[in-house]
Amino acid sequence: MGHGHLSGRPSLLRADADRGLDGEARERAADWSRNLSPSYFPGEYSQSILPVMSVPLTLLGLLERGPSHGYDLKRDYDTYFGQGKPLRYSQVYATLSRLARDGKAAPGPIEQGAGPERRRYVITDVGMADVEQWLAEPAPPEPDLQSELFAKVVLALMLGRPAASYLDAQRGAHLQRMRELTDLKRGGEPLTVLLADHSIYRLEADLRWIDHTAARLDTLSKAVQQ
């Protein structure tokens, strides 16, 4: 889900509403979402749901370490950034071709020898400048607000369902996940700890939002049911 897919604000809510509702409830949800006050959504909300990590720039960054075969890049990408979702070889080679076309990486000479790996790629000055710029540029500040969670709370309030207990269930699930991650950190490799910490802090941000929301359910409920 990249930027721009969610530019129409109400569509986000409607997409979620359509999934879990039927009949009259869906109508009410749709009516409500059409009439949303624009101020209800912070401007950045719609453009910052789970931006995917830039694969080309990440591969380019790995390439800056030294000339590499596509295989090396894929292996290191999967190890450090894959999070259980390895890159496909075709994606790696297609990306390298595009980087070469755009002058950010240059293919080395065809190498003698067996095996499918015929050439290494080398990063160019333009490529290095890209990496530098990418690293220096802050990522869009993400409100740590999961679209589904947000939609559930709003819908629960709108429909007069027990939002507080939904939030409690979510809180329990978040805490359970934090406990697993905390266990994972115990005796974990530094990179595992680093990654687990990142997840923990994001979950914590969600939890703070959950706590804050839970404390204001009455007010929110009035606002939503107006």
Place this chain on the structure above:
Amino acid sequence: MDRPHRGPAGHALKGGAAVTTNSAGPTRLIEARDLVLSFGSTPALRGASLGVGQGEIVAVMGPSGSGKSTLLHCMAGILTPDRGEVWFGAQRLDTLSDEHRSELRRNRFGFVFQYGQLVPELTAEENVALPLLLSGTRRGPAITAARDWFPTLGLDGLQRRRSGELSGGQAQRVALARGMVARPEVLFADEPTGSLDSVSGELVMDLLTAAAREHGTTVILVTHDARVAAYADREVIVRDGVVGTLTGARP
């Protein structure tokens, strides 16, 4: 964490306390039943119940003013509830005399509070030895037992420092050693990392839980911080003076 020097407190009783069992839950070492307590006309607890098993680490969460610290103070025998019961093994705690309760606190409970609350006139090792000294251990063995904790908690070399010469994280680790030195059966921790930065706080929680698990110490951990609560085996949440769970389990 092998500790040859034992204070007089705790170990003879460790595991020896008759424990109430509840068919619906694990073996309870300490239990609050339906506690009610008001400060003047302000109710703090309105029927709070919590059972904690031997060796269990339970996080007590909840918003400010929800009554979580009051619950901890009642379970530790620092406060007496207006109504309800506190059981420690087979012993009812809330009806004990002040003297007996403070003896229990000294010998079988340990405490860590938000601001280490070290005695500024004493050195770090004297602070750690304090619970042993107060329960009658002679100074020599008490200090020796205290010193055993310093390497374990990464405090080597700081034995003679006074609290003003310690960082916040170091002071809190000294406070943790003090809480554990008498080998308590229950460690009560009230926002033990509340005054620390995240890295120091994480170290304190790593050490606290490691020490508790090593010694089989039951921990009741009051915190509003989810990252701290994640070190516990389970969490309960106090709202408006009543204990609830997030998972549907019994509190």
